[in-house]
Amino acid sequence: MPGSVAEAGQEKPLAPTNVGLTRRGPLADWLPGFGMLREYQLPWLRNDIVAGIVLSTMLVPVGIAYAVASGVPAIYGLYATIVPLIVYALFGPSRILVLGPDSSLAPIILGVVLPLSSGDPGRAVAIASAMAIVAGAVCIVAGIAKLGFITELLSKPIRYGYMNGIALAVLISQLPKLFGFSIESNGPVRDLWAIGKAVAEGAANWPGTALGVATLALILLLKAHKRMGAILVAVILATLVAGWFDLSQRYGVKVLGPVPQGLPKFALPWLQTSDLVSVLAGGIAVAIVAFADTSVLSRTFAARTGTRVDPNQEMVGLGAANLAAGFFQGFPISSSSSRTPVAEAAGAKTQITGVVGALIVALVIVAAPNLFKDLPYAALAAVVIAAAIGLFEFADLGRIYRIQNWEFWLSIVCTVGVAVFGAITGIGIAIVLAVIEFLWDGWRPHWAVLGKPDGVDGYHDITRYPEAATVPGLLLFRWDAPLFFANAELFNQRVLDAIAASSSPVKRIVVAAEPITSVDVTSADSLTELDKLLKDDGIELCFAELKDPVKDKLKRFGLLKEFGEARFFPTKESAVGNYLKTRRD
Structure with missing residues (x-):
């Protein structure tokens, strides 16, 4: 997987690898930015400043573009860039994550703003700002309530699939800018068809495309030279070429032009009562998508x-x-899958990069609105494409294919879902696939009949140790999953199958229950049914190594009293010893 560019000599690591596990006091816990400053090393400053400058060349056009896509005036996209970057530098735990307006949120924001604002820019800003407040409050409450564990639903192959899909979507989204035209976005795959059609019809601006391709080639070529600041060099050269040869006027190459002026101010977004339900629903939807993406x-x-x-x-x-x-005066923001890798590739070490970028954007708004006026959109597209290339993960997917084929294809399905339906639907597909992956292992788990092999401690699967000794009349049965509603019937059936396949009549079955980490009401009732069925055949159902929390649940369900304490053994050895003693007696 590609790493960051512009490593600074023999620098020490930024922080211990167990960061987030060590408690460093309440202030550092709630404001990780202060903890980062205590560990900050002076040699990192050059990297962060250079990366911040490079990042700022993207922040302005991207902020403007996503503001328009969200249904608010362009300047508010810059406001939604400056303030979040500074605040996240204090509260955010990630070293280099870049936050700001994002393409995955724009359709949600627009879907609420457009019908409620009725074309009034002031109302549009108030509605979008209110959605950001709702989304922020939801995320903060969820974080304080320790709900971050939900991210663990996304396995590594699914994360790879999602990120590969995002990388592909980002790359495709930049092709119209690279070719110098615009299309109405309908999803990455459909967009690719529209782009090909537009190019075939002669819509491309080839001088701008040539400049963009040259910029991309220069970035990729200079990337190996870690101290050259490849992206910054390429962007500066592209801007100079466009300005020197007046490509905008002579060849119609699209350039950024001057940015609006004015800094963000504190403002309370006042809403009408009729707006509240839509704003609340939209804000919650934004929070879910933003956090899943982030x-x-x-x-x-x-x-x-x-x-x-x-x-x-x-x-x-x-x-x-x-x-x-x-x-x-901003609107909902999320992490950026295009700007974050730009910061990484430019050599970012800490969140100082984002602060530098935010300050440069603020400075541009106030003092130099014409600074980026000759920056070609094709060059910006090249920067994003180069960053998207760095997001792709292929090497580790190859390893996953070799060791767990079905997880590889799970990753591919997730990639296709994002590429075909877009990032928002892709998040849903990723989560659904993650839940299915989790349930599958519990729904159809491994099970085994155990015996004692010669020269090996303990009891083991007799399919792996065919010569393992078993006790006539006693069946040791292991179930390698929690017992819950989806596998309760299967558990009963596998127990009956094991009894039927036994070489001698079974008098007692002992469930080696150490892998069973939980039971629910459905599985508890199913155990009662199994016990009655076995009793009718003269077979006693017992348990060994049942975990105390699971035993507590059986006690609440009434099964401990119904079965009796005598049928629960602390170890498999004690269960076998008890059966042998009972048989002798």
């Missing part, structure tokens, strides 16, 4: 740097950034 991206980049990110603090950081955006 958790995947955060964990991906944390894995690259060998650190651990606390998902609960990630919720708080994302929530604080959204809350601040809402109170400072």
